[in-house]
Amino acid sequence: MNSLSFLQTPSSLAQPGTVTLVGAGPGDPELLTLKALKAIQAATVLLVDDLVSDEIAALAAPSARIVHVGKRGGCKSTPQAFIEKLMVTAAKEGETVVRLKGGDPFIFGRGGEEVQTLRAAGIVVHVVNGVTSGLAAVTSIGVPLTHRDHAHGVVFVTGHAKPGDEGTDWRALSATAHSARLTLVIYMGVSGAQRIQQELLTGLPAQTPVAIIQNASLPTQRHAVATLQTLQQTIQSEGLASPSVIVVGDVLRGIGALQQTEPLARSA
Template sequence: MTSRNTPLNPTGRCTLVGSGPGDPELLTLKALKAIQAATVLLVDDLVSDDIVAYAKPGARIVHVGKRGGCKSTPQEFIEKMMIMAVREGENVVRLKGGDPFIFGRGGEEVEHLRAAGIEVQIINGITAGLAAVTSLGVPLTHRQHAHGVVFVTGHAKPGDAGTDWRALAETAFKAKLTLVIYMGVSGASRIQNELLAGLPASTPVAVIQNASMPTQRHITTTLGRLADAIGDSGLASPSVIVVGDVISGVAAAAGLPAQFRAA
């Protein structure tokens, strides 16, 4: 029997939460509180088990993996699950690696939820591109080496021409920009060749895998050797490629010859 105070059509809520690069200590307090309050969590593949462990007992945890080169849960299915759970009165947390609005499809999910009449809260997370260079002790911007930073994906949507790497390289050279490339390992050879149209082969590069995690590995090299260096190292996804003179200090510490470092 339904109580007079119980709504016939209960409405829950939905929060998109950025879990950061993987280290649970890099969670924001707001993200932690949202995870602990959730009754349903839809968890991306790159979210670490240590972060999922903060969910309260009895919470329903659904793994909806999405990783390049692997079998993924269809985006449409994830969006339908979120809408259904909210309409059933659940407190839904869509838990994403990094930040929901930086290559996390957070914008697409917000659009679908709002179209269904559901308001969404967004909780930012530390994006992998920032955590990756920070783990090496270098900045993304620097008054001498980099006047700005560009976050760009190396993985184009099917049917999309993707990034104009030649134009980006020319802009980066003229404006002294750091390039942070997500999902670029599989296309590293093509990206390298295109960037060389506007950037010197001696431009310092770092590739960081599993940023902030105990399994983190990285290499420092130059743009002219990028694809070969990745192949020699065995680094794979998830990795971030950072291109620019901010990496020069790391290159020096790694013992690269002077011609491989920024001036």
């Protein structure tokens, strides 16, 4: 018997009239969990985010209906309310629905909002975790998020506030990160990098190491290592863009990343 034959057996995730929020990870199909793969293969309808790679979407059954519902900062996006309506409608029609999301559904993936909506509509909902891009990004350049000598904790934070929301208090966060020795992992921060840099400099030293990783885990991945003082300048000079993760902290210095980082790999 094939050692992975259990992937084809029924499970609680493969029931009609249910929705499963599946974390597709940062893009590399090999970083999918087995549970995520099983849910994708069992789905009759998949609602797929922009940041999910084509290779992962292709793992769905040939008979499955795939609906692309892009959600990316700075680009035209499918309204969140419309996506939630699609999930509820399909589940009530007896479909086995998978909401396929980049990274992890519960880390800046609006998974909490979707679970609330689905439960309010009486829909059974499951969640399958995925490797979040903040972890995959630093791993891809050989950096830990925590280190006994350099970082006692890590903060995942978004650089993109909800409309009408003031967003992160970067000044307060910088002071806390400095005193508590925390690594900062900033999602969706490229467009606001100049403001983030200015406000983090109120509490963190200018020479604090920074890494910017674009398209983490994909063949098109590019990255640069700089300091907090040169963050915005580096993003501009290297042409880095979304989707990128910005990492701030002494874990970069601790393993010599500033000295050992290879030149940026330019995609064709």
